[in-house]
Amino acid sequence: MGTPGAELERLVDIMRRLRAEGGCPWDREQDLRSLRPYLLEEAFEVLEEMDRVGYGGPLRPLCEELGDLLFQIVFHAQLGAEVGEFTMADVAKSISDKLVSRHPHVFGDLRGVEGAEQVLANWAKLKAEEKKRKTGSEGSVLDGVPVAAPALMRAERLTEKASRIGFDWPDLAGVRGKLAEELDELDEAIASGERDAIEHELGDVLFSLANLARFIKAPAEDALRMAIRRFTTRFQHIESELRAEGVPFGEATLAHMERHWQAAKVKEKALPPPARLPRAAITTVRLRVADLPAQRAFWDTVAPRLGWSTGRGGAEEAVYGDGVLRVVFQRGEAPSTGTALILEAPSARAVERLRAALEETRPGSVLQAREGRLDFRDPAGLVWEYTTSAG
Structure with missing residues (x-):
């Protein structure tokens, strides 16, 4: 590969x-x-x-x-x-x-960033500073949402961007209350029969729904797309059943179609759960070590030979990673040993290069070496397996 x-x-x-x-x-x-x-x-x-x-x-x-x-x-x-x-x-x-x-908390000197909300707020601030350097104006925090994007998606992204500078509801109750208010105003517009008023209030309802979707972290565009998928599946079930019954096209009653619709819903609920749920990716492995300086010195040598970079951590941490997975060594009482941590090697040659480097710079750390596999121990006593057949 x-x-x-x-x-x-x-x-x-x-x-x-x-x-x-x-x-x-x-x-x-x-x-x-x-x-x-x-x-x-x-x-x-x-x-x-x-x-x-x-x-x-x-x-x-x-x-x-x-x-x-x-x-x-x-x-x-x-x-x-x-x-x-x-x-x-x-x-x-x-x-x-x-x-x-835009990630100074990862690649720069910014410290004390807590949570995704603060990251997004910093992102908006940095983006405005970049735009001011390029154009002389900070522009709008709403810039960057394509006009041609689907309307529900655009509404959600606009409210998200506005929230980054504090323009947001303090809690879910406020968002839900606004939706109820807009629904009442839509009812009034429908009662009036005025087309422009109906369109105006319906737009406000849809916008409030998109904002609610953002707040509860269920994207409106995704939710609607899944609802369309369910509707399509159920309606095609109705069509299939009507054909099997010999009902001429367009001649089934609403009650007849509704019976098949409800049967499709029952069938849908009876389906087994997905055989495999989407996987949760491992992003960080945190390991406690008693002697952090020794561990850092060892991995400062090993990490580059694995294609890893050295990350920024706190004073009590040593951080390494490949852009997807981070390994964080943290000063503390080390757990009992006995667990082998396995790293996949790109080739037998890469295994050999690491073996040679360890034997030259870290004598005694190599436990076992053979074609395509290397076992070594770091200063914390953790055993690592570097192999071409990881699985």
Whole structure:
């Protein structure tokens, strides 16, 4: 299996060849305008696959759909490169620089950040400062929500952005109360029969619902999409049953269709739970060690050879990670030993390089070494297995 960087380089080279003289006629004809529908289509296909995973489906097909979406990004970057504006490297550098600058609590010196809400507030402040440096104006905290986004999604994102500077309800009761108020006003508008008033108040109700969805962390766009999925499944059940009964198209009574609708709901509830729920990713492993300086000195040597970087932690911590998983060594009473921690090696050669480095710089730390596997002990007494066959 290649590294992410190598595979991305391969994809960029493939795209360059498709667009070059003698490449693919279809790819050579495309421009930014013609690619717009494909970008949307691939994004929606990723979303559909995410929904299937949410219902207990396999995760692997999502990989293919993400690849299709990535290809669209590489395609756009190639168009930028052809006119000398930017390359795929510039795209990656741009987002990397942005993430680093907007996470000073991770990559900088900012301390004392507690919870996601404070992170979002800092993000909004940093974004405004960036915009002021670029344009001379901080702009609006609401900037950045695409006008063309689905209305429910846009409403939720706008209220989320406003909340980052404190414009928000203090509790759920306030949000729910506002929805009740808007529903009352909609009833009054319906009673009046005035079309403009009805549209106005219905819009307020939908906006309040989107805000409620944000507050209870159940995105309105996702909830509605799942409701549409249920409606489609149930209605198609009605159609199937009516065909089986020989009822001519369009001639079933409402009561007849309602009976099949309720039967579809009962069948839906009787289905077994998903065979596999979406996985909760492990992001941090925290281990207590008695001698933190010795542990830090050891892992400052080992981490780079595993492709890990050194993170920022408190005075009583040593932090290392690969961008997904963080290993945090924290000063404290060490637990009893006996647990082996397994790390997957990219190749037997990588295992051999680490073995040689440990034997040179940390004599006695290697416990056992054989083809494709290395067992070693760190200063805290923790046993690590570095192997090409982790599973």
